[in-house]
Amino acid sequence: MSYDPSRPDVIADPYPAFRLLQAQDPAHWSGILRGWVVTRYADVKTALHDRRLSSDRITPFVAHESVRGCPHVQELGRIAGRWVVFNDPPAHTRLRGLINTVFTSRAVERLRPRIHEIVDELLAQVTDRGTMDVIGDFAYRLPVIVIAEMLGVPPEGREQMKAWSDELALFIGSALGTPDKYERAARGMADMCTYFREVVGARRRQPREDLISALVDAEQQGGQLSEEELVATCVLLLFAGHETTTNLIGNGLLSLLRHPDALAALRADPSLIGPAVEELLRYDGPTQAQVRVALDDIVLHGKTIRAGDRVFVMVNAANRDPARFDEPDRLDLTRADNAHVAFGYGAHFCVGAPLARLEGQVAIAAAVRRLPGLALAPGELTWLPSMVFRGVRSLPVMFRPFARTSRL
Numbered sequence: 229m230s231y232d233p234s235r236p237d238v239i240a241d242p243y244p245a246f247r248l249l250q251a252q253d254p255a256h257w258s259g260i261l262r263g264w265v266v267t268r269y270a271d272v273k274t275a276l277h278d279r280r281l282s283s284d285r286i287t288p289f290v291a292h293e294s295v296r297g298c299p300h301v302q303e304l305g306r307i308a309g310r311w312v313v314f315n316d317p318p319a320h321t322r323l324r325g326l327i328n329t330v331f332t333s334r335a336v337e338r339l340r341p342r343i344h345e346i347v348d349e350l351l352a353q354v355t356d357r358g359t360m361d362v363i364g365d366f367a368y369r370l371p372v373i374v375i376a377e378m379l380g381v382p383p384e385g386r387e388q389m390k391a392w393s394d395e396l397a398l399f400i401g402s403a404l405g406t407p408d409k410y411e412r413a414a415r416g417m418a419d420m421c422t423y424f425r426e427v428v429g430a431r432r433r434q435p436r437e438d439l440i441s442a443l444v445d446a447e448q449q450g451g452q453l454s455e456e457e458l459v460a461t462c463v464l465l466l467f468a469g470h471e472t473t474t475n476l477i478g479n480g481l482l483s484l485l486r487h488p489d490a491l492a493a494l495r496a497d498p499s500l501i502g503p504a505v506e507e508l509l510r511y512d513g514p515t516q517a518q519v520r521v522a523l524d525d526i527v528l529h530g531k532t533i534r535a536g537d538r539v540f541v542m543v544n545a546a547n548r549d550p551a552r553f554d555e556p557d558r559l560d561l562t563r564a565d566n567a568h569v570a571f572g573y574g575a576h577f578c579v580g581a582p583l584a585r586l587e588g589q590v591a592i593a594a595a596v597r598r599l600p601g602l603a604l605a606p607g608e609l610t611w612l613p614s615m616v617f618r619g620v621r622s623l624p625v626m627f628r629p630f631a632r633t634s635r636l
Contacts (some may be wrong), residue, residue, distance in 0.1 A: 246545035255529040263538030272546035277574030281520035286314045310594035338584040348595045358629030361622045367477035375469030380438030392416040403626035424462040468589040473584045475514030475619030487559045501593040503560040510547045513570035600626040
């Protein structure tokens with residue numbers, strides 16, 4: 229078989245293709261991707277903590293002869309190459325250590341009241357309409373407000389951040405069928421860097437109680453963060469702080485709406501929201517793949533992955549592997565043994581996982597509870613044409629309208 233992630237049917241529902249790969253060709257060479265596609269759960273977990281597979285896919289990419297003379301790609305690589313997610317130890321260890329101090333479970337839990345407030349405010353804006361776009365009205369806005377407040381980005385800057393972030397996602401998400409993605413992403417990256425350099429300068433002069441001030445303090449006190457790393461980290465936190473959580477909420481509500489029994493079960497027993505979010509992450513998670521680059525030759529299922537080859541580690545495929553999960557295509561909100569890899573595994577396990585889980589739990593529970601008769605609006609859904617991200621561009625829904633009230 230030949231795996232083609234650009235086919236519309238595969239973009240809309242990649243899981244039948246993943247199942248074929250798992251059964252017939254678990255170490256699959258894709259000529260279209262010019263890389264290996266790994267889909268079995270055991271192989272994905274091994275790949276995600278194998279030191280022979282590097283997270284630095286930026287350096288070899290910008291050095292490739294096809295883009296070596298492209299200034300847009302070189303500038304993208306210069307900034308993205310400083311992101312913790314694209315670094316191996318020891319740089320990864322140093323950068324992640326600084327970010328870890330902010331995203332502890334205890335620190336995130338302190339945000340719970342504010343997240344409830346934001347969710348209430350967003351739902352109050354649509355309850356008397358009877359319709360909304362889950363993505364544009366809710367799933368995007370919640371995590372953007374949260375991470376922007378954490379960073380210290382004022383409300384008037386958030387819409388512009390969204391536009392820049394969308395352009396940047398074309399590159400980071402390996403967008404399919406977008407010929408000018410590098411130029412657009414480079415503009416978005418440059419604009420975000422310019423913005424955050426100004427904010428960093430302001431925080432040097434007058435620190436505040438926000439994440440950027442904390443990073444500036446770390447740079448000034450310990451010399452652990454260079455100016456360029458500080459700016460790049462701000463861009464990463466803004467970008468990663470909302471992109472996947474938006475799709476977690478969107479995919480989660482879509483899955484529930486497509487499975488009325490599960491939706492009814494959650495509405496009847498709100499205490500299910502914790503395991504429900506874990507199952508929604510497993511069932512159709514927001515991150516479809518992580519990309520690695522082989523540092524040495526590796527033999528997998530009789531195939532030789534050569535040093536320098538790209539490896540697409542398909543976490544969503546792993547989460548539907550029948551060798552690991554009973555009835556993997558069934559949405560089971562009470563699934564007991566749910567060791568999914570939606571947030572990755574090993575050293576690069578998502579540092580923002582506690583925040584994403586909390587936002588997902590509060591948002592999905594509130595939407596299910598406060599929007600009676602919630603149902604999909606008629607029409608076809610358009611999925612993001614991305615190898616890395618999994619989500620819909622918009623998610624129109626209907627519900628019974630009612631007058632705005634305070635949180636029930």
